[in-house]
Amino acid sequence: MSDSMPPANRLAATASPYLRQHARNPVDWWPWCDAALAEARAQDRPILLSIGYSACHWCHVMAHESFEDPATAALMNRLFVNIKVDREERPDLDRIYQTAHQLLSSRAGGWPLTVFLTPETLEPFFCGTYFPREPRHGLPAFRQLLEGVERAFREQREAIREQSQGLMAALAELAPRAGAIPDSAPLEGARRQLAASFDAARGGFGGAPKFPRVPDLELLLRHWAATDAAGQPDARALAMVTFTLERMIAGGINDQVGGGFYRYSVDDAWMIPHFEKMLYDNAQLLALCCDAWQATSEPVFRAAAEATADWVIGEMQSDEGGYYSALDADSEGQEGRYYVWTREELEGTLAPEEFAAFAARYGLDGPANFEGRWHLHAQAMPAEVAGRLGLTVAQVEGLIDGARRKLLEVRRARVRPACDEKVLTAWNALMIKGMARAARVLARPDYLASAERALGLVRSTLWRDGRLLASYMDGTAHLPAYLDDHAMLIDALLELLQVRWRRDDLRFAIELAEILLARFEDSGEGGFFFTASDHETLIHRPKPLADESLPAGNAVAARVFQRLGHLLGEPRYLEAAARVLAVAGGDMRRAPYAHASLLMALDEHLEPGETVVVRAPPTELPPWLAELQQTYRPRRSALGIPADEQDLPGNLASMGPGPGARAYLCRGTHCEAPIEELARLPA
Known part of the structure; x- marks a missing residue:
């Protein structure tokens, strides 16, 4: 393997903008592939696995200090097989090795993630995150580390094997086991924990750095809505949500000039952000701002929702319709300069x-x-x-x-920050849902058009021969889709169906649900694995339950299976959702604070919400849907199906049209007599 710097390395041929950023490093980088793994085994060299993403500031710093340095690159090339991974394309690898980092170092990971793997088993034997060029802040110089790790690999193979056995046993212990579905105690526990950590002076929870933590805010807002409907509104729960959102909207975490939210605030007061803008944050915050506006009628929330949606359409939606992944924090070599x-x-x-x-x-x-x-x-x-x-x-x-x-x-x-133009299925699904919610709540047909364009790209490029793919860019769609892609896309389709009826969207949602049951569900313990049954074999197959930057895939799956199950009257879907809640029961009881999305699914299991289906001529549907959707009712799904639609699936087949408009109201698995007067609809 040559130590000289080629005009471009193997990463130049990849689809990922992050990998392409490293295409002219003097490092002999490989993408994660069978050939790279075979090279490591053939040379009996440890693998240096570096995981990051295009908008990551410290990834850029480490690249400039080390990966662009010829002397460091020469050392890497001589001692290791070097593999670069885009964590947004390969969240399966990132999830596994972040967990391994936490187990080996007893502290949280992050990006860039630096992991050294044995060539035979791909098990990590040393992990870290950012390492500087020179020793500082208690961290060794990266070149010192490289030499020390390689020497340990040569001289301490038996110790490494023993450590690996312990690590693999610890990973196996993390697998959740089926138990009983909890009662409402974790819901109350989460509310207590959130109230205890609430920053009453500045909003948010805990101290710096402060993240949006949208599922926590949504959980509190849903709780307030339930208590308000019962005549005993929990004013404090609502205040925690609205005050936090107001402070974020007024703060530096929100782009006061151009719209859109940055990743997080480095201080307690939401003043100075980490300047990257991620699609998934903005998708979740868009939906939450719409919910807050619907709940309170406060103009600040509507304005923030519109500013965010307009920014996404103007800067983050491609001509083909898909939503881009991220804007970098840096421009002209400086964070925040733009x-x-x-x-x-x-x-x-x-x-x-x-x-x-x-x-x-x-x-x-x-x-x-x-x-x-x-x-x-x-x-x-x-x-x-x-x-x-x-x-x-x-x-x-x-x-x-x-x-x-x-x-x-x-x-x-000015010189604009770099845009990662990957179209990721899960992140696009989150934004499709956010845009659809904004279209429905704010009466903005342009937002519906944006969502439908994005869905069109997903259908035309990322859905192929009955299989969903995870990533698309520059005409290339690749990588088998994950749990999050399937579950979040179903969620987006269900949201779109509340804005307008499209038979093919329901058919697509059902097809995706069947794929989850066939290829992702753990038939023994319940719940869904992050990867499909025919996915590349890795050292661990996780079953994620806790919220991270995205809502937990199992939580989204549980909620959509409940809603789809009630809509269609399909017991298999309701049973799959119940199995998720049973396998997650122990985690929800131990750490309710970390499982807000699962708790929302638990809440809808304990008290199933309303499903309202209106059958009417197309011209008569809008006033009925407007009446059903005018207030914040997070437990309610309301669909308008034209009267001339026939051969509907499942329970919908029994909901025939009447002489005029007719609404069918179901709570859980119980349906009431049809309603044929607009004034009789529930508030």
Whole structure:
């Protein structure tokens, strides 16, 4: 294997933008493939597995310090078979080796993830994350580490084998076992834990860094809705949600100029973010802002939802219809450079009256908050600014909106952060659901059109010969889809069906559900594996239950199987959902705080919600659906099916049309007599 730097290494031929970022490293990189693994076995060299993603700041730092350095690359090439993995394309590998890192080092992992594997078994024997070029912050220099790890591999093979046996036993112990479905105690436990960690001064939970944690907020909002419907609203639960969302929307974690939310805040006050923008965060926050607006009618939530959706359509949706994965945190080699401002730039761009209002709103009369520049973070409400300047609130809002438009034009002339243009099925499904929710709640047909374009791309490129694929870019769709892809796509289809009826969407949802049962379900213990039964054999086959940056795939599967089961009257689907809750019961009891999405599925199991199907001529459906969907009712699914639709599947076949509009109301598996008067619909 040559130590000289080729014009481009093997990563140049891959579809992943992250892997392509490393295509001109002097490192002799391989993608994860059979040939790379065979090379490691043939050479009896350990594998250096480096996992990251395109928008990861510290991945870029390590690449610049080490992977672009000829001396470091020469050492890597001499001692290891080096494999680069995009964690967004291969969440199966990332999930396994992040768990191994936690077991071996007794601390959480992250990215870049640096793992050294034995060539024979692919079991990790040393793990870490970022390593610097020179020793600092208690971390060894990367080159020192490389030499030490390789020496240990040569001299301590027996010790490594014993450690691997212990690691594999620990991974096996993590597999959940079937038990009893919990009662409501974990739901109450989660509410207590969230209330105890709530930051009443700044919103959110715990201290810095602060993440959006949308499932936790959604769980609290759903709880408030249930108590409100019962006549005893839990005002504190609602306040935790609305205050947190308000602080995020006003904060630096929200792009005050262009819309869209950044990944997380590095401080307690939501002021300075980590500047990457991820599709999955924005998808979940879009849906939550719509729910908060529907629950409260507060304009701030509608405005944030529209700003987020408009940003996604304008910057993150391809001409083909799919949604891109992420915007980088860095541009021109600096994190946040695209988004921050000097006072001179602001004064030179804005009219004096605009600058006065903008400066008061965003605290530009105070010290700079980001490396000598300002990252915009609201310091005063428009009413406070109006009082200070002797203007009306409407005048202040008009000046600020005008200032934003001008600043957005200036910003567009800057060097834009790199965009990862991969179309990932699961992440697209989350955004399709968010856009569909926004279309329904905000009455925005353009958002429905966006969702349908994205679904069209998924159907045309990522659904092939009865199999779903995980990733698409530049005309190439590849990689077998995971649990999250299937479950979240079903969830998106069910949301779209509440906006408008399309028979093929229901058929597709059923087909995906059958694939989950046939290829992903654990027929012994219950629940769903992350990978299909015919997936590449890896050292572990996880069954994820806890929420991470995405809702847990098993939780989404449980909820969609419950909803689809009630809609169609299909006991197999309800039984599959119950098996998820049974196998997850122990985890929910031990750590309710970490399982908000599962708890929402548990809640709908303990108290099944309403399924309302309206049959009517197409022109008569809108007022009935508007009545059913005008308030925040998270337990309710409402579908409008044209009266002339025939040969419907399952329980829908018994819901025939009447002489006019007719609504069928079912709670769980119990259905009531049809309703034929709009005034008799439940609130």
